[in-house]
Amino acid sequence: MAAAAGVAASTVSRALNNPGRVNARTRERIEKIAAELNYVPSTQARALSSGRTRTVALLVPDITNPFYFDLIRGTQHQLKAAGYTQLLVDTEESAEVEAEALDRLRTATDGVILTASRLTDDQIIATHRTRPMVTINRNAGTVPTVVIDTPTALRQALDHLLALGHRRLAYLGGPVNSFSNGLRWKTLAEELSARPGLEIVRLGPFAPTMTSGGPAVEAVLNAEATGCIVFNDLIAIGMLERCRARGIDVPGQLSIVGCDDIFGASFCHPPLTTCTAPIERVGQVATTMLLSQINPGLVGRAQSRRSLTLVPTHLTIRSSSGPAPVPVVAERSRDKDRV
Numbered sequence: 001m002a003a004a005a006g007v008a009a010s011t012v013s014r015a016l017n018n019p020g021r022v023n024a025r026t027r028e029r030i031e032k033i034a035a036e037l038n039y040v041p042s043t044q045a046r047a048l049s050s051g052r053t054r055t056v057a058l059l060v061p062d063i064t065n066p067f068y069f070d071l072i073r074g075t076q077h078q079l080k081a082a083g084y085t086q087l088l089v090d091t092e093e094s095a096e097v098e099a100e101a102l103d104r105l106r107t108a109t110d111g112v113i114l115t116a117s118r119l120t121d122d123q124i125i126a127t128h129r130t131r132p133m134v135t136i137n138r139n140a141g142t143v144p145t146v147v148i149d150t151p152t153a154l155r156q157a158l159d160h161l162l163a164l165g166h167r168r169l170a171y172l173g174g175p176v177n178s179f180s181n182g183l184r185w186k187t188l189a190e191e192l193s194a195r196p197g198l199e200i201v202r203l204g205p206f207a208p209t210m211t212s213g214g215p216a217v218e219a220v221l222n223a224e225a226t227g228c229i230v231f232n233d234l235i236a237i238g239m240l241e242r243c244r245a246r247g248i249d250v251p252g253q254l255s256i257v258g259c260d261d262i263f264g265a266s267f268c269h270p271p272l273t274t275c276t277a278p279i280e281r282v283g284q285v286a287t288t289m290l291l292s293q294i295n296p297g298l299v300g301r302a303q304s305r306r307s308l309t310l311v312p313t314h315l316t317i318r319s320s321s322g323p324a325p326v327p328v329v330a331e332r333s334r335d336k337d338r339v
Helices: 009-017 024-036 043-050 067-081 095-104 121-128 150-163 179-194 210-223 233-246 279-294 301-305 328-338
Strands: 055-060 085-090 111-115 133-136 145-148 168-172 199-203 227-230 255-260 273-276 308-311 314-316
Touching: 055 067, 055 095, 055 279, 067 085, 067 111, 067 279, 095 121, 111 279, 121 133, 133 279, 145 279, 150 179, 150 227, 150 255, 150 273, 150 314, 168 179, 168 210, 168 233, 179 199, 199 210, 210 227, 210 233, 227 233, 233 255, 279 308
Parallel strands: 055 085, 055 111, 111 133, 133 145, 145 308, 168 199, 168 227, 227 255, 255 273
Antiparallel strands: 273 314
């Protein structure tokens, strides 16, 4: 193309990538020849010359989990508006797969968003030293992060269940190496001292999938809990299915509270009481924080300096939670009094 236009290759590059730096007449001639030749700029060549790929990787533990649907949408819309392409990677709930993906993506992307990372803090910090990065639901040192404030909704869930008469609860835990799982149990354990008469037994760990619902129900029944808070909605919805199959009345015999408010939580049977967060907004905030690292002048100074953003949550009450069942002994006593 340079030969056809009678200019140097560098002039062609400037005309197509930085048109303001080329004489208008020369630029028009180059653009006309490019159109005649059906020329399409090479993104790889651009990356080599500029050091930028205009691509950002989003790593999620399980692409089939509906929790990530809105997150993916939020990051993609924000990246598209800024002229970036999103590369989506499913790390399969595996720290090894996650580490391998980050290594392969080292020169293929301008930055990375890690969601619910299974890596150690040291691994995350070391990776951040090599490239722009933001984590979601994983606070590791000074690495910029967006954390969903689930503890607030969990406290509301405890207040809700206590008001319904529940005194023995269970927490159905998720993966051992999950930051969110640790934070949720820590919150519940700390709240015990402020709520006299409340018991919470920790059960699990359970894989964060619907198939864990069956074993989770058996564990709760063996623990003789009247209500439970579950690591995520997928396990909780699986529990609802098992209870229905076994003829266990929810919430008559067991109240179930989930976390995340995923697509489907509002129309399962019964609709699930759960901790709700603006997930799409989480993706947008994380993307803005990442772009501020890639292009420091893109956003204000306050956003560029921000290392942690806390996103608020609240409890959404539906039909899977209700009054604690009356003990059989108490029922017999009432019947005797009526005679």
